[in-house]
Amino acid sequence: MIKLKINGQEVEVEKGTTVLQAAALIGIEIPHFCYHPALKKVGSCRMCQVEFTAPGRPYVGISCRTDVVDGMVVETHSEAAINARKATLEFLLTNHPLDCPICDKAGECPLQNYTFIHGPSTSRYDDPRRKYFKRKHLGGHIIYDAERCILCTRCVRFMADYAKAPQLLVEGRGDSSVINIFADRALDSNYTGNVADICPVGALTLEEFRFKVRTWYLDPIPSVCPYCSRGCNINLEVRKSHNRLFRVRPRENWDVNGYFICNEGRFRPLEATDGKNRLLECTVNNQKSSYLSAVQKAAELIKGHDGKLLVVASSRRTVEELYLITKLFKSIPGVRLVAAAPDTEAPDGILRTGANAPNERGLLAFGYEVLSLEALGEVMAGKETDGLVMLDASINLDERMRESFRFILFMDYIATGVSEIADVVIPGLAWFEKEGTFINVNHRIQRIRKALKPPAPTLKDDLYTFAELYRRIHDQELPQTAMELFDALAEEYADFKGIDYKTIGTCGASLSREGGE
Amino acid sequence: MTEIYLTHRISLEGSEKLEVIRDYGAYATAEQVIKSLEPDQVIELVKASGLRGRGGAGFPTGVKWGFMPKGHQGPRYLGVNADEGEPGTCKDRIIMEQDPHLLIEGIVIACFAIRAEHAYIYIRGEYLKSYRVLADAIAEAEEAGVLGDDVFGCRGLSIRVHLHRGAGAYICGEETSLMESLEGRRGHPRPKPPFPAIAGLWGMPTAINNVETIANLPAILDKGVEWYRSLGTKNSPGNLLFGVSGHVLNPGVFELPMGTTVKELIYEHCNGMRGDLPLKSFCPGGSSTGFLPASAVDTPMDHDSLMGVGSMLGTGGLIVMDESVKIPEALEVLAAFYHHETCGQCPPCRESCAWCHVILKRMLSGKGKPKDLEMLQEIFNMSCGGKTICVFPDALGVPVRTALKHFREEFEALINKGSVKTNAVA
Numbered sequence: 001m002i003k004l005k006i007n008g009q010e011v012e013v014e015k016g017t018t019v020l021q022a023a024a025l026i027g028i029e030i031p032h033f034c035y036h037p038a039l040k041k042v043g044s045c046r047m048c049q050v051e052f053t054a055p056g057r058p059y060v061g062i063s064c065r066t067d068v069v070d071g072m073v074v075e076t077h078s079e080a081a082i083n084a085r086k087a088t089l090e091f092l093l094t095n096h097p098l099d100c101p102i103c104d105k106a107g108e109c110p111l112q113n114y115t116f117i118h119g120p121s122t123s124r125y126d127d128p129r130r131k132y133f134k135r136k137h138l139g140g141h142i143i144y145d146a147e148r149c150i151l152c153t154r155c156v157r158f159m160a161d162y163a164k165a166p167q168l169l170v171e172g173r174g175d176s177s178v179i180n181i182f183a184d185r186a187l188d189s190n191y192t193g194n195v196a197d198i199c200p201v202g203a204l205t206l207e208e209f210r211f212k213v214r215t216w217y218l219d220p221i222p223s224v225c226p227y228c229s230r231g232c233n234i235n236l237e238v239r240k241s242h243n244r245l246f247r248v249r250p251r252e253n254w255d256v257n258g259y260f261i262c263n264e265g266r267f268r269p270l271e272a273t274d275g276k277n278r279l280l281e282c283t284v285n286n287q288k289s290s291y292l293s294a295v296q297k298a299a300e301l302i303k304g305h306d307g308k309l310l311v312v313a314s315s316r317r318t319v320e321e322l323y324l325i326t327k328l329f330k331s332i333p334g335v336r337l338v339a340a341a342p343d344t345e346a347p348d349g350i351l352r353t354g355a356n357a358p359n360e361r362g363l364l365a366f367g368y369e370v371l372s373l374e375a376l377g378e379v380m381a382g383k384e385t386d387g388l389v390m391l392d393a394s395i396n397l398d399e400r401m402r403e404s405f406r407f408i409l410f411m412d413y414i415a416t417g418v419s420e421i422a423d424v425v426i427p428g429l430a431w432f433e434k435e436g437t438f439i440n441v442n443h444r445i446q447r448i449r450k451a452l453k454p455p456a457p458t459l460k461d462d463l464y465t466f467a468e469l470y471r472r473i474h475d476q477e478l479p480q481t482a483m484e485l486f487d488a489l490a491e492e493y494a495d496f497k498g499i500d501y502k503t504i505g506t507c508g509a510s511l512s513r514e515g516g517e
Numbered sequence: 518m519t520e521i522y523l524t525h526r527i528s529l530e531g532s533e534k535l536e537v538i539r540d541y542g543a544y545a546t547a548e549q550v551i552k553s554l555e556p557d558q559v560i561e562l563v564k565a566s567g568l569r570g571r572g573g574a575g576f577p578t579g580v581k582w583g584f585m586p587k588g589h590q591g592p593r594y595l596g597v598n599a600d601e602g603e604p605g606t607c608k609d610r611i612i613m614e615q616d617p618h619l620l621i622e623g624i625v626i627a628c629f630a631i632r633a634e635h636a637y638i639y640i641r642g643e644y645l646k647s648y649r650v651l652a653d654a655i656a657e658a659e660e661a662g663v664l665g666d667d668v669f670g671c672r673g674l675s676i677r678v679h680l681h682r683g684a685g686a687y688i689c690g691e692e693t694s695l696m697e698s699l700e701g702r703r704g705h706p707r708p709k710p711p712f713p714a715i716a717g718l719w720g721m722p723t724a725i726n727n728v729e730t731i732a733n734l735p736a737i738l739d740k741g742v743e744w745y746r747s748l749g750t751k752n753s754p755g756n757l758l759f760g761v762s763g764h765v766l767n768p769g770v771f772e773l774p775m776g777t778t779v780k781e782l783i784y785e786h787c788n789g790m791r792g793d794l795p796l797k798s799f800c801p802g803g804s805s806t807g808f809l810p811a812s813a814v815d816t817p818m819d820h821d822s823l824m825g826v827g828s829m830l831g832t833g834g835l836i837v838m839d840e841s842v843k844i845p846e847a848l849e850v851l852a853a854f855y856h857h858e859t860c861g862q863c864p865p866c867r868e869s870c871a872w873c874h875v876i877l878k879r880m881l882s883g884k885g886k887p888k889d890l891e892m893l894q895e896i897f898n899m900s901c902g903g904k905t906i907c908v909f910p911d912a913l914g915v916p917v918r919t920a921l922k923h924f925r926e927e928f929e930a931l932i933n934k935g936s937v938k939t940n941a942v943a
Contacts (some may be wrong), residue, residue: 042705043906044705046904049904060903065708084904087865087900087904090899091869091872092864092868094868094872095871124895127875130871151861151862153862169703173686173857173860173861174857174870175856175859177861
């Protein structure tokens with residue numbers, strides 16, 4: 001361990017810690033642009049300068065690349081340190097366009113924030129500012145503004161080191177340097193969206209986010225990405241007054257995704273929340289129905305089946321829903337509980353696991369029979385079933401399957417070929433409208449949160465619907481909130497012992513099994 | 518007559534050919550060193566000689582080598598800095614074009630001393646002739662068994678020299694960006710530490726030395742430390758290749774002992790000023806060493822003396838200016854150069870060079886403001902002296918400060934009257 005003093009405060013840290021990190025440990029934030037904990041250190045932006053008064057003669061130097069040594073004395077707010085940072089900011093601002101009023105980064109911009117805290121309040125530069133291109137499409141959802149760029153090279157290093165797609169470069173020399181793509185070959189990595197997050201100014205912006213909303217109107221709702229079994233932690237950034245999702249950004253979690261997410265997790269939710277193909281009304285025999293009569297009809301059909309009922313759950317459903325589905329159907333004789341295995345692709349070696357559903361582990365925890373899509377198709381085409389309860393909007397039926405069922409119940413939030421022909425349709429909520437948990441590929445249980453209000457007030461939470469059905473079929477009340485249900489299932493299933501919503505928190509909790517992918 | 522050992526062979530017809538200079542002692546010293554000394558003994562001798570780097574900073578060569586870790590397993594490298602980009606400097610070129618085997622002999626000695634098998638010569642891209650001559654010389658040396666495996670018949674001793682051409686960036690003469698460029702990346706200086714001696718080329722211990730520095734080695738090891746120290750001054754021993762350009766009658770490269778005065782260089786070796794105009798100013802060691810006034814003409818050209826007058830020996834590239842020169846215009850030329858050449862990774866350097874250039878251009882267009890002079894000083898107070906990864910901003914900061922110190926009235930006239938009067942004949 002190394003002992004040093006920062007602003008008079010003793011701190012003891014491990015060898016190899018940088019001064020910037022050591023300061024952060026005791027709550028002293030040293031401003032920085034080029035430094036990012038996930039990227040190689042270049043030490044070029046000169047924003048993290050502090051004064052080292054011992055050992056040796058006092059000098060001003062950067063803290064992001066300087067390792068701590070015993071007896072080191074660091075002053076972050078000596079006159080020399082303050083002046084050095086002020087100078088860096090004055091230099092950066094000489095040619096910055098200061099178009100904050102129309103810049104998407106304003107409000108969450110490190111350059112803007114540091115200028116308020118550490119910078120000079122006026123500029124002594126009164127010559128014309130450099131003119132550069134302000135909107136170059138780099139591909140991969142990214143638009144580049146060369147005037148705002150401070151050339152910290154975070155984006156270049158991110159693409160090379162993290163995304164393993166070295167597609168960005170610094171082009172030109174000195175103050176005519178810009179960030180660019182090679183020979184106008186568009187960015188094509190699945191991780192490009194992150195460069196807009198790590199850009200410490202408004203130089204790299206997302207096509208999907210540009211000029212849509214000021215950042216200070218956004219509320220980040222912590223959730224989990226449902227598009228593969230990694231379960232990357234995300235924030236759904238919504239404008240509550242508009243009930244609209246504007247942006248998805250990664251939420252730091254070193255047990256899951258570190259600092260980043262892939263483009264699917266970033267952009268697919270924006271499409272998913274656009275309301276297309278949403279089921280908004282209950283139907284019975286293709287006629288609009290009230291919720292209660294649809295539930296009543298569904299309960300009757302389930303109760304009246306002839307002993308062969310196929311229930312298709314889904315790896316997209318929450319742990320709590322899967323628990324309720326199990327509870328609802330398990331004790332009914334002749335029910336076969338199945339689910340389709342998620343569609344798979346090769347893992348990308350970064351974040352994507354290749355299993356494109358959030359909760360396959362949840363299915364396994366409750367003992368569902370998980371079938372391949374082909375196998376499930378065979379089962380559905382077979383003649384040995386009377387009724388079908390379809391709880392997965394990603395599965396479709398073909399003609400011959402339609403003929404193999406006497407009745408079909410459909411419960412999910414997207415219209416499909418199945419919902420079109422179902423005898424009873426009870427639409428539910430999307431993952432961004434409800435509470436619950438998913439278990440990721442590494443047996444980590446994590447919470448999703450309600451970020452948006454459902455598009456129609458008549459829509460009911462699936463948990464409520466399952467509990468209603470349970471009451472009508474089994475004549476018994478069940479809890480209807482995710483939290484209460486989780487407490488109940490944690491009592492019942494050993495996998496979840498000792499875990500409650502509080503332990504899961506915003507970062508998730510490990511189910512303490514033999515891990516591995 | 519001064520004793521010369523760097524340019525002693527260049528008057529020979531065909532001095533770039535091994536067959537011509539074999540009889541004049543080429544490679545004799547290297548062979549003797551390798552066969553009779555231990556590598557560490559060579560380092561000690563170079564340390565004792567007081568040889569200082571000829572690339573501009575004047576760091577003691579033996580000390581630099583001594584920083585390389587002793588017990589290191591794995592490759593070590595020698596980098597030969599032949600980028601020669603400092604305006605006013607043209608001395609390494611003489612060695613490379615006219616006595617390339619002197620450089621290669623020095624490389625063999627240096628590689629032996631630091632136990633490097635590979636030497637990389639990073640040569641300025643514009644030096645096409647130097648490149649061709651060196652390439653031929655390397656081939657000759659390989660043919661002669663001076664380079665390659667079993668050098669001079671010593672089993673197991675391999676020394677290879679690789680030529681690498683730069684692509685026209687001043688910054689690649691800075692040793693860490695030279696390494697970056699050599700490794701195939703943008704020539705951006707690396708933060709230090711780690712220093713190249715610890716982690717240089719491909720992360721291995723590396724010594725980067727200037728061409729002229731390396732060319733000093735054969736003479737030092739041949740004639741001895743005492744002889745070497747008898748040349749030049751106490752803290753700046755040896756001869757220096759002075760490249761003189763500008764308003765003199767006989768510009769050129771002159772091999773003279775350190776400590777030769779500017780006056781002697783101009784009036785004896787360069788036959789005095791061109792035309793009738795008197796000396797106005799000079800940059801003693803390349804553009805980045807700043808503008809000194811004519812009154813400093815008696816200054817000896819060595820590290821200590823030039824430090825004493827607020828300048829540096831630099832590369833020894835003396836730029837001579839007569840009274841026809843308007844210092845603000847000359848400074849603007851330098852500012853344009855450094856504005857163009859800053860690599861751009863550190864904002865203080867990138868923006869200070871640009872800012873300075875913008876101000877000077879505006880002043881020269883007749884729109885100078887009284888506060889400009891303060892601002893020019895202030896810009897470099899904010900960017901110089903260790904505020905950036907390398908010392909690039911100082912290379913413009915020194916000319917700005919010295920110009921304002923010695924020729925302030927010209928800038929004031931420019932601001933107040935919109936133009937500068939000189940004593941130039943129209």
